[in-house]
Amino acid sequence: MAAGPGGSTQDEVRRHNVSTLLRYVHVHGPTSRAELTSAMQLNRSTIGTLTADLAGAGLVREELPARTAGAGAGRPSLVVWPRPEQVYVLAFDIGVDYLIAARVGLGGSILDRRELYRPRGDYAMDDVVNHLCRFTTEMSARAEPGSVCVGVGAAIAGVVRESDGLVRFAPNLGWVDEPLGSALAEGLGRQGVRARVAVGNDADLGALAEHVRGAAAGATDAVYLTGEVGVGAGIIVGGEPLRGHGGYGGELGHMVVNPAGRLCRCGARGCWETEIGEKAILDAAGHPDGPRSTVPAVVAAASGGDPRALAAVRHVGEWLAIGVGNLVNIFNPEVVIFGGLLRDLFPAVEQQLSGALRTVGLSAPREQVRLTAPGLGADSTLVGAAERAFGPLLFDPPGTLALLA
């Protein structure tokens, strides 16, 4: 509740500063000591001590900048680089018809990746874990000798208990109470991966990635929408993720927008996802049984002038606008990001949305919002899983490394 004036405060300040510096370099890439001094508002000798600590732990390296034309006299400031090849995480994106695994280095670069696409169906958790472990074996074989995996993150479209990675409910995979976190930890542990496994909701992780290094970077208030079969959202409020009392917040797909509409699989009528989800788009376009890849095809046909496709896109755009208007009025966000399936749709409805917002959104919040595609393209969720995995290292670099040593 209160901060005591004892020695623990000094330790806490040191940990906080090391954490802040490492996070800065992780997010912004190579940074000169001079820039760090200015950004962190600490003196040069403190920055020197902190970077020496991080370099000694193998997390960063320092080098002279490339010679700059017209550089003035005086010693140039050393540049602090993250060491992606030495320090990495494993990131997994578990979709209803795909699996993606990546090795992501400190600094956020994707060093290696594996993808598997397969027809939809109810996949057993063990099957998913086996595939991801196999990908890990392949990718680990290519990692630098002496490098260390500092975290594992997995994203899934479902309700997750974050404390232990239990997937409470993932309807599109047919999972109920599947212990994904512990199963992954066990499978990866057999390969010598000792890092903590974090499992999160795909929309929450997509929002995290876009907030750290995507279209919502620097925003205090943002909404990241995503959808494959259903529609989910990750919401940033006041710079922090909206979690809700039990971590179940952000279920925008089940916001009722059309009480006279279709029955939703949740039992309510007219949820937003029944109007803008995959099935709504495919039904409107006259391809009720089309695969997921039909959605971009419909969007392409619409932009080519196909009347039925155009009408379908327009219809879904109207419902999208109503929900986005609600979000603008409720959250007054700086940015609304259209991910997943909605990323395919966005270019075709962008103008329509802006026009419709003039009716649905109140003027003050409407003037402040930007509608956009994800800054990380199709990788928001995967990158978010990586960012979640880096969390413990970035919060407490020496403590996290000590646990893995």
Added chain:
Amino acid sequence: MAAGPGGSTQDEVRRHNVSTLLRYVHVHGPTSRAELTSAMQLNRSTIGTLTADLAGAGLVREELPARTAGAGAGRPSLVVWPRPEQVYVLAFDIGVDYLIAARVGLGGSILDRRELYRPRGDYAMDDVVNHLCRFTTEMSARAEPGSVCVGVGAAIAGVVRESDGLVRFAPNLGWVDEPLGSALAEGLGRQGVRARVAVGNDADLGALAEHVRGAAAGATDAVYLTGEVGVGAGIIVGGEPLRGHGGYGGELGHMVVNPAGRLCRCGARGCWETEIGEKAILDAAGHPDGPRSTVPAVVAAASGGDPRALAAVRHVGEWLAIGVGNLVNIFNPEVVIFGGLLRDLFPAVEQQLSGALRTVGLSAPREQVRLTAPGLGADSTLVGAAERAFGPLLFDPPGTLALLA
């Protein structure tokens, strides 16, 4: 960005601890030193120093507890009391057909109050300010000699720029860009009131009060709904008020729930307030032109079995349930509080809402939510204005007193 290890940290710790102790006593009332030691996790001598500081500044007093039957041996712990008669704020609640002013003491007790009810109409800001200044003159005359007004808070149903208390837009009063904050400061200044004037949105302040000392005390996630003519909300996310990028967040009244519904004064169709606001209730009950007091009369008639009143209450209850279900799915709150007009309606629709939530709310968040009337009755907004006014003192007690000395 980073905390430096210098002397300023010690000062900051001291200010933080004095602030925490004063806030604790303000919220919890008279508290023994022993309880403060335990709650703040500081040692007894530090608590002694902090209370001595606060007592010296006239903010608290210490006294021996009343003799307790069966008390053991040993010196009893001194009890720290806030001093409401010495340290108070002025709180104003500006409604469309009423004005309420109160003098509220440290610790939250309402020491004195004035109320004015009048027919609806477009009231000029100067008129409102004159009434509030007259109330203040009357109340100040009854204040203890030597007491100090440490803040002024005013609540209004409108969009407010909090930095200077400019009311951007208060449709029910017919105000656009009225400088309420500076006008109040000037009027009160002529009476010798030198404290800062804070103006806030009525729903935000109602939520603040309920969070500090009402039905949402201790909750990290809560929604406070209120309505007179329109419907507004104050939302607590992760323990902090949802503000949005420009402070315009929480406009739940303009969440579209019925796109086939009535045109709203905002220009959209089927906003929540067109379905559950005052006009919706009065129309449904067959009293389209009834005054505000007709709403409790309709609720009373419904509970007495009047069929038309019953049908009206039931109809509005259905729309209320749809919106509340959305809020449960979006925010996963611990509590949803029904204030203002909805406070009158709540007892009549409580059962209906709980039943309907079984369809609209997803099961996980639904199981965690409590629906309730405000803990502060009709005074949530007024008390919230007082809490906002106490803000600077509670954040920095010595600094705030120094400014007023």
